[in-house]
Amino acid sequence: MQNARILTMILLLGFGAADTTLLFSVQKSGERGTPDPPKGNLQRSAEILYFKRFAESGSERGKEIYFYKCWVCHNDYTRAAGTTAPTLRDLYKRPRLISGQPVNDQTVAAKIKTGGSNMPGYQYTLTEQDLADLVSFLREGKCCWEDFEEKEPPRNPRYKAK
């Protein structure tokens, strides 16, 4: 296995490097306060690609999946403009799906997987974990984006400038 070697050096740009005392500092001094490293995966693209900006799992992650995968056809604006996709707001308060089946995690997940005449089936796109998180978002009644998040977008916990 070939390894890559990276020589590291931190210098002040525009500062006379030859006159600069090179320091290597380690985490010892009490004057320096406590390190507070940023949380999560610092490769933003991974969090975005795998819907993990809001949460690692659960309904908060389901919210992000909903936003990317469902919102485009199921939002109030496009329905007002004539799109036939139903709103998913209060889905679990309804007695039945449009198909006539009862509303529960199994039937909702099955609908997402198989799609319909105007809806692609997501069985090859979403993992079981994706589906579970998405279903929990719908079940917990947190849908829909335009009710709250559009006007008050989720806070970014990494933003810490004061």
Add this chain to the structure above:
Amino acid sequence: MQLVSHKNAIRTTVYSDRDGRYEFPNLEAGWYTLRVARPLEYKPYQREAVWIERAASLDEIVLERVTDSEFLPPTPEILAQLTDAEWLYNLPGTVQEKKIFSDTCGSGCHNYQQSLRDRFDEKGWSLMLDRMTLYGGRLVIEKNRPGPDGKIPMGFGLTEENRDILLKFLARVRGPQSEFAPMKPFPRPRGAATRVIITEYELPRFDVRVHDVAGDADGDIWYTSNRSPIIGKLDPRTGIVKEYQVPVTPGKHTGQHWLAIAKDGKIVFTETWSNNLGVLDPATGQVTKWTGTGGNKGLAPDGFVWGTCDGRYLCKFDPKVSAEPIQKIPLKKSQNTYGNDVSEDGNFFVGGTPWQANFDGIVWADLRTGEIWEVQTESGHADPSRGGVDPEGNGWNGGRGGRITEFERKTHRVREWESPTPFVTFYEAKPDKNGEIWAGAQRGGRIVRFNPKTDRWIEYLFPEPLSLDWRTWIDNSTNPVTAWYGDHNGYIVRIQPLE
């Protein structure tokens, strides 16, 4: 290599030279996380806490390769580090199929990965294509209006023949049983492309979808949010963001588009989905909105706003009064330009017309005389969109067809240059004070700096594989110039070349 400040989360990235050496600029003393951004063929490296104070050198780092092969295993970690263009480059398929995909799915407002991570059968992909091409705008809310033949026209200039090619391509390479093959990344930056400092600033909220950025006289960077009622101001010295609320238009999705800073310091902007022209007074936070015109505009130094309107005019607006045009100059070929930019001296206008079936062209105007030129591009496939005017009055545009175009003022010719990296798209281009052209290479994880005098491209690679850059703003007060953009994915990026 990247340092992430524990104090304000600002990320500073520099690039190693051919000997593996790198240098960070002078940073505020404090705790930082040291990491390799996009390690790709190497295993991730991250040191959680490093104290940085004045000049210091750190221990040598030895990175271990993931594989001896030049083809990287398509693990979730590696796939997430590859750019859209690298994904597309590595998929099976013909260049024709991939270019049709790029021209169609890279013309709009999402990255390729948003599509290519999915797998559908042919029916599923057909439904997706219908949704994305038969509905208008970035939010694909409303169905396109029927044409004279009664059919719903497809967006992005997509033809029936190309739709069929695209559908078969997607159903084959991202069908139910498809898998990613080992991937070959594009080359790492070399030479001048490594002599740059990239700084990324966190924003207070997710999903604001940053659109335009522009700097004010105090050195602050203003940004519009394309999907929320917030205009923000970033202080690059501290990373602190101040948010300004834009009143919501009932029944319309929130979000702005274009932004410019007037001489009196007021922020002139448009709203995308509610079609408004607005002015924000930073001193009071008060917003005035006029209904009737949105999209891209150009602000002249006299405070008037220019853009095309009513399908066949170049129009002048007074944002202090209304969104009604106060002057209309007829156009002959263009049915509205997408970009609308005015030179810094206010003398010239340039705009591009993407996706217009009978005119893939540039509109350039001398605003002093009303002289207008509407010139077709060389290829007919540039899809020129937003741009700017260089110090000599030449008009430049970024093309969604992966090209940068120039309208040459003296000859009235249009020339175009194709990106050296395949499958990137340009939404905009911005000339600097030296006549060099900066453009966000969307879907390539980079910004390009093109010198038309030497035909030299420098591609500055970002620490993230993302580059949904809708507007580059150039700070001409520095030497070399400094470029800024706000990424669609929710952070602001500063590019400081060292030469």
